Amino acid sequence: MERKLFAGPRVRRLRMGMGLTQSRMAADLGLSVSYLNLLEHNQRPLSAKVLLKLAETYEVDVRQFTSADSDRRAEDIAAALAKAGAPVSRTDVREFAEQFPDIAAALLRLAETGDAPGTAAAPPSPLALVRAHLLDRGNHFADLDSHAEALADELRLSGLPLDAAVQERLRTRHGLSVRVLPWDVMPDKLRRHDHHNRQILLSEVLDSASRLFQLCVQLAQLEAKAEIEAEIATAAPQLQAVPVAGQLLAANLASYWAAALMMPYARFHAAAESSGYDMELLQARFSAGFEQVAHRLTTLQRPGMRGIPFMLLRTDRAGQISKRFAAGRLPFAADGGQCPLWVLHEAFEQPGRILTQIAEVEGGERLFSIARTVRPQITPWGAERPRFAIALACALDHARGLVYANGIDLNSHPAAPIGPGCTACTRPDCRQRSAPPTGADLQIDRVNRGLTPYSFNRISTGDSAS
Structure with a gap:
């Protein structure tokens, strides 16, 4: 290890999340209790041997200990403090984020929702509350994944294509038939549950x-209701106190479950890894849309079977962000993304083409991006x-696993300088x-x-010169 x-x-x-005492974990890892105590207090480095033993014993991903999540959280906190006119040394912020991750996450939620203590800021919107919750959870809900995956395996036994199997499930289990109606008959709805006639339109x-x-999604509302309600019960009290936010979170979780049924975790993860995350191959293999596949790729954070931690943003031509999902605290995971130099906004110039870009944000972190235009549904002429x-x-550093990075020297390729807006x-x-x-x-x-x-003095980030 270089450092x-x-x-x-x-x-x-x-250890605490698994309910283990220091004595129990030390015994599991073949360490003395005193040595484990030194490890936990950062008085000893985590050796490669102990790291592998942790992964083997508790079936966790080693990236849980080596990822840059705390560094990204520290960058977010430093930016929020600077924006509030209270710049603090990034070194101090990094130490704080590492030592007190729960407090750091809570501070970020306050900053992201605009509910800073001591201010008269407007209450956070329901959408802001839900986005903060999804980001805090890394956009991964293990129980929903497992529940949907079990049903997907059960439906495969029927030998029917998934769409036919789902319709049969709705008919036999819930007494619901499915009808497709002309757009002029149902001009303002994409899906409607007709309770009176027992139909899904x-x-x-x-x-x-x-x-x-x-x-x-309809099946999720019928068969995953308990699992969705259990997930909502784990949300912050601030979110649960806003009924609309709870309803919005429930809708998001139903969509999550639906995608997990269409793209079951283990099979989808294996296909993504073996194909180099080839979006169009994954579309064909799972009968899904481009945006559905992209969204699903942001959820692959199962311990021991993690995918690349992606972030997804969706925008219109005016730069208004309508979707934001992230498996970790990447730049723009919480806000930003309106920089016109980012390939996301270039995609409108070449509709339907997959574009790639290596970009660098102000903090020096480099991103590999894939962008493409999408359409939510077919549009009748004149609409x-x-x-x-x-x-x-x-x-x-994750881009080497992508087919889109083949032939690119990631170490020397120039990066586009981008910002949040x-x-x-x-x-x-x-x-x-x-x-x-x-x-x-x-x-x-x-004169000049x-x-x-606009000429201005660069805003200080609070770091002293080294």
């Missing part, structure tokens, strides 16, 4: 993958045609800048004209 790995708080969280504008997904683009991004970006020399960063000290020069109309 010593100090992961004491993560070892302690694992689908619009003809849905393609086959979307029809299957909608039926799976409004919605257009969206999605980006799937991961840390550059002009008002939150402090790059002084960006030709694309449309507004100065919030809180910047503007420098007005009536720079590359942009």
Whole structure:
């Protein structure tokens, strides 16, 4: 190992999460109690031997101890403090995030929802509360995955294609038939549960993958209700106190379960790994849409069977973000993503094509991104045609597992400098800048004209010079 790995708080969280005493874990790992105590307090580095023993004994992914999640959390906290006018040394913030991860996560939730203590900020929106909860959970819900996977295995035994098996399940178990109606008969709905006639009505504008997904969502509401309610019960009291937020979370979890039924965890993970995360091959193999596959890839965080930790954003041409899911705290996982230099926004110029990009954010972290335009449903002639683009991004060190990175020298390839959006970006020399960063000290020069109309002193991040 090139550098010593100090992961004491993560070892302690694992032990406490499993309900183990120090004596029990020390015995499991063949260590003395005193040595384990030193490990947990970062007074000894985590050796490769102990790391492998942890993974083997407790069936956990070694990336749980070596990932950069705490560093990303520290970057997010440092940015939030700087934005609030209270810059703190990044070294101090990193130590705090590592030693007190639960408090750090709570502070981030406050910053993300705008509910900072001592302020008169407006209450967080239900959408902000749900997004914060999904990010806090890494967009992975193990019980929902397992429940949907078990049913998927059961349905496979019928020998029917999944869409036929789901319709048969709805008919025999719940007494519901399925009808597809013309768009002019059901112009303002994609799916409707007709309780009186015991029917599930689908619009003809849905393609086959979307029809299957909608039926799976309906099945989730019938057969995964208890599991969804159990997940909602684990949410923060702040979210549970807002009825609309609870309903929105329930809808998100039903969609999660539906995707897990269409793309069962173990089979989907194996297919993704073996294909190099080839999106179109995964579409064909699981009869799913491009956006459905991309969304599912953000959920693969099962211990011992983790996929690449992806982040997904969906935007319209105006740069308005309508979806945001992430398996970890990558840049833009909580906010941002409006930088026009990011390939997400270039996708509109080449509809239907998969575009790739290596980009670097201000903190120096590099991302590998895949972007493409998508359409939510078929649009009849003369009707409004919605257009969206999605980006799937991961840390550059994970890109070697992607078929899209084949032939690219990831170490030397130039990276596009991107930011979260002009008002939150402090790059002084960006030709694309449309507004100065919030809180910047503007420098007005009536004699000279720079590359942009906004000159400013770079905002301090609180680090002292080394």
